[in-house]
Amino acid sequence: MIIDAWVTELLLPFLGDYAAWAGTFIDLMIKIVAIVLPLMLCVAYLTYAERRVIGAIQLRIGPNRVGAKGLLQPIADALKLLLKEVIIPAEGNRFLFVIAPAISLLAALIAWSVIPFSPEVVLADINAGLLFVLAATSLGVYGVIIAGWASNSKYAFIGCLRSAAQIVSYEIAMGFALVTVLMASGSLNLSAIVNAQAGATFLSWFWLPLLPMFVVYFISGVAETNRAPFDVAEGESEIVAGFHVEYGGMAFAIFFLAEYANMILISALTTLLFLGGWLPPFDFAPFNWVPGAVWFIFKICFLLFCFLWFRATFPRYRYDQIMHLGWKIFIPLTIIWLIVVGLWMRTPLWLW
Amino acid sequence: MFEFESIVFYFFAFLTLSAALGVILVSNPIYAALFLVLAFVASAGIWLLLYAEFLAMVLVLVYVGAVMVLFLFVLMMLDINIDTLREGFWRYLPFAVIIAVLFAAEIILVLTNPKFTSVVGDASAALTDDNTRALGSVLYTEYLYPFELASVLLLVAIVAAVALTLRRRINTRYINPATQVQTKPTDRVRLVSVTKESPLQFSSPSNDKKGKTSCPD
Numbered sequence: 001m002i003i004d005a006w007v008t009e010l011l012l013p014f015l016g017d018y019a020a021w022a023g024t025f026i027d028l029m030i031k032i033v034a035i036v037l038p039l040m041l042c043v044a045y046l047t048y049a050e051r052r053v054i055g056a057i058q059l060r061i062g063p064n065r066v067g068a069k070g071l072l073q074p075i076a077d078a079l080k081l082l083l084k085e086v087i088i089p090a091e092g093n094r095f096l097f098v099i100a101p102a103i104s105l106l107a108a109l110i111a112w113s114v115i116p117f118s119p120e121v122v123l124a125d126i127n128a129g130l131l132f133v134l135a136a137t138s139l140g141v142y143g144v145i146i147a148g149w150a151s152n153s154k155y156a157f158i159g160c161l162r163s164a165a166q167i168v169s170y171e172i173a174m175g176f177a178l179v180t181v182l183m184a185s186g187s188l189n190l191s192a193i194v195n196a197q198a199g200a201t202f203l204s205w206f207w208l209p210l211l212p213m214f215v216v217y218f219i220s221g222v223a224e225t226n227r228a229p230f231d232v233a234e235g236e237s238e239i240v241a242g243f244h245v246e247y248g249g250m251a252f253a254i255f256f257l258a259e260y261a262n263m264i265l266i267s268a269l270t271t272l273l274f275l276g277g278w279l280p281p282f283d284f285a286p287f288n289w290v291p292g293a294v295w296f297i298f299k300i301c302f303l304l305f306c307f308l309w310f311r312a313t314f315p316r317y318r319y320d321q322i323m324h325l326g327w328k329i330f331i332p333l334t335i336i337w338l339i340v341v342g343l344w345m346r347t348p349l350w351l352w
Numbered sequence: 353m354f355e356f357e358s359i360v361f362y363f364f365a366f367l368t369l370s371a372a373l374g375v376i377l378v379s380n381p382i383y384a385a386l387f388l389v390l391a392f393v394a395s396a397g398i399w400l401l402l403y404a405e406f407l408a409m410v411l412v413l414v415y416v417g418a419v420m421v422l423f424l425f426v427l428m429m430l431d432i433n434i435d436t437l438r439e440g441f442w443r444y445l446p447f448a449v450i451i452a453v454l455f456a457a458e459i460i461l462v463l464t465n466p467k468f469t470s471v472v473g474d475a476s477a478a479l480t481d482d483n484t485r486a487l488g489s490v491l492y493t494e495y496l497y498p499f500e501l502a503s504v505l506l507l508v509a510i511v512a513a514v515a516l517t518l519r520r521r522i523n524t525r526y527i528n529p530a531t532q533v534q535t536k537p538t539d540r541v542r543l544v545s546v547t548k549e550s551p552l553q554f555s556s557p558s559n560d561k562k563g564k565t566s567c568p569d
Contacts (some may be wrong), residue, residue, distance in 0.1 A: 021356065096386075128484050131409040138417025142389070145421065149382065151427050157428070164425050166420055188484060321529060 012100070031123050037111050043260040044074035047305040051309050057312040075157055084249035089152050092246065097151035101247070101254035104143025108261035115268055116191045118278040118292035129190040132180055133269060137224065140262065141167045143232060144226070144243045147255070151246035162319065163226060163233035169326040170220040174288025176334035177217040180210050180341050181273045194277035203285070205276035209344070212337050214274040216330050221266035223322070225259060229314035230322060237316075267303035268296075275299050361401055365396035379434050381427050385420060390415050406484040 007292070048063065048070070055062025063070035088097055114129040116122040139158060141164055168204045176232040182188055184206055185196035197205045208212045223230040234242040266330020272278055276299075278292030344350050374387035392415050399408035437558060491499050 049463070126405070127482050128405045128409055131413070135409045135412040135417065138413055141417070141421055145424055145428075146386070149424075161425060161429070166423050168421055171418065172498070322528060 028123075032113075035123060036185075038108060039109070039112065039261060039264065041064040042264060043257050044078065046260050046304060047077070047256075048074045048266065050302070050311075052303065054312045058324045078253065081249055081253040085250045086249040087246070089246050092152040097246075100143050100147035100150060101142075101251050101258070104140060104258035105148065105254050105261065105290070106141035107136060108258045108265060111265055111269075114190060115265075116194065117270070117296060119191065119195075120265060122291070124192065125189070125191060126225045128188045128241065130182060130188045130193070130273075132301050133190075134175060134178060136289050137262075137265070138167075138171060140224075140258070145256065146245040147247070151222070153246050155239040155244050155245045157231045158239050158243070161226075166233065166322060166326070167224055169323060170223040170330070173216055173326060173330035174220040174224065176331065176338060177213040177220070179258070179271070180213045180332040180334070180338055181206060183338075183341055183345065186209060188209040190272050190277075194272055194279065198279055199283070199316075200261060201290075202219065202276065202326065205274065209285070210274065210337070210341065212296075214270070214331055215256070216334055217274065218266075218270050220326075220330065221270060222307065223326070224308060225262040225266055225307075227259070227263065228311040229317050231316060232319055232322065263307050263339065264300065267300045267307070270303055271296060271299040275303075331336075357401060361398065364394045364397040364401070367391075368398065381430075381432055382424065385424050385427055388423075389416055389420050392420070395539055404483060 009019075011022050032073070051073075052062040052070070063073040066076045083119060089092055111133045113123045114126055114132050116125070144163040144167075145160050148156045148158075150161070150184040181193065185193040187193055187196065199205075226233045232242075234244075235240075239245070244252055277349065278288040278296040280290060280292075280295050284290075368391050370386045371391035375384045375391065378384050378387065392411055396408040396411045396416075399405075401413065
């Protein structure tokens with residue numbers, strides 16, 4: 001808001017009545033850059049962390065040559081991808097082929113506009129934040145579908161069909177899990193959801209009363225981001241690289257960025273909805289000295305580590321098993337827990 | 353000076369109209385479906401301008417995020433020949449013109465009706481506060497029976513659709529994951545104790561004084 005007023009005053013002689021618009025616009029742009037730039041850096045270092053963590057799990061070393069301890073590896077990778085040629089299939093659809101990665105990244109970034117990092121630190125504090133997040137993340141599937149179709153390749157097409165079916169299936173369970181969260185918190189605003197979890201210890205967070213929903217939401221999140229063990233859309237052992245098999249260079253890199261940005265987003269959402277967002281685990285002396293944003297980032301890092309851990313631990317699901325898990329286990333479980341929470345909240349035993 | 357809202361409105365209105373025109377004008381059905389997606393997103397933007405945030409989000413979530421994905425899913429797998437779709441264009445044209453004129457007449461009749469404008473005015477005035485909460489409290493109290501009736505109708509439609517399309521194929525092999533998980537090593541591997549016959553004499557290379565290889569192939 002300070003920037004807003006300053007820019008407005010600066011531009012007043014040049015733009016007249018439009019200076020207020022320009023002020024708001026520049027203020028918003030600065031805030032957007034302040035979110036997206038660190039996020040992109042996190043994405044870059046998440047790829048490094050992934051290779052190191054999986055390396056450690058598999059008793060390998062991982063990248064350790066570029067820079068100290070291999071810390072410059074992500075930058076070297078980005079440079080390499082920037083310099084590579086983007087090949088567009090001759091029989092493919094040029095326009096759709098180029099915008100597909102952009103749609104993927106857009107859907108991964110747009111939801112960050114309503115994520116509160118600590119109390120009051122949020123770009124858009126809208127009252128239907130949870131719905132907005134759900135709507136924004138549901139757009140991500142278009143990047144995959146359009147990429148698979150525009151590539152004019154059978155492998156890419158099979159990957160895109162698998163991904164479309166999988167994401168639509170898991171979105172239902174995810175939506176029901178979110179319904180229980182908004183029942184427990186009584187609000188769709190993400191800051192209000194975190195504030196509803198405030199209490200003396202970590203036992204007041206929603207993971208405890210909504211434990212099955214926490215598990216369902218996180219596993220559905222893994223499925224939504226097409227990560228192992230749900231990565232049949234890529235399935236490198238059967239359909240080469242799935243939907244992005246025809247992509248190279250920067251176009252491929254943008255898909256890569258979108259996948260990792262989505263992982264961070266799902267971790268952030270799980271933290272906000274079930275793990276108390278920026279709240280400290282114990283609300284007394286040494287713990288509540290630490291700023292809220294630090295706790296928030298710490299919890300996100302833990303969930304991101306789980307993503308990497310899953311990838312190194314579980315073999316890829318067979319396609320019918322994915323559908324079985326989504327439709328026959330998660331959806332009935334979420335519906336049952338919805339009723340349980342509804343009844344539980346009417347009794348004095350509800351402590352949250 | 354324009355109001356900021358009106359500029360945004362004209363932008364989204366232009367986008368909605370041109371995308372809707374695209375839906376009916378392009379020959380490729382995939383493009384038509386993608387134009388429909390664009391039209392949905394743009395009309396969600398218009399609804400947001402009217403403070404109808406619940407409707408806007410649900411439009412994106414349900415229609416863009418789920419329904420159109422399935423539409424595209426089906427369209428991409430169909431083998432659509434555009435030439436056969438165009439056959440008989442001139443034969444059907446008179447009927448199409450009659451239907452189009454009828455629709456246009458209906459729309460004009462509705463839009464020129466003075467009652468219609470007053471209804472719209474009231475609706476947008478009621479939507480200014482937290483309308484997700486307002487919608488929920490009305491839907492589950494005042495309009496509970498119509499709401500439940502609609503959901504039961506949808507459920508019947510789902511059951512009917514499943515009943516019509518479900519076919520059991522005889523020769524598919526289905527493995528129940530529960531039984532798969534419950535298998536024990538003893539179900540799969542049988543350890544057999546084999547009686548030893550004359551044991552081979554192994555010796556380590558350092559003790560091997562004769563220089564012979566100690567292991568036969």
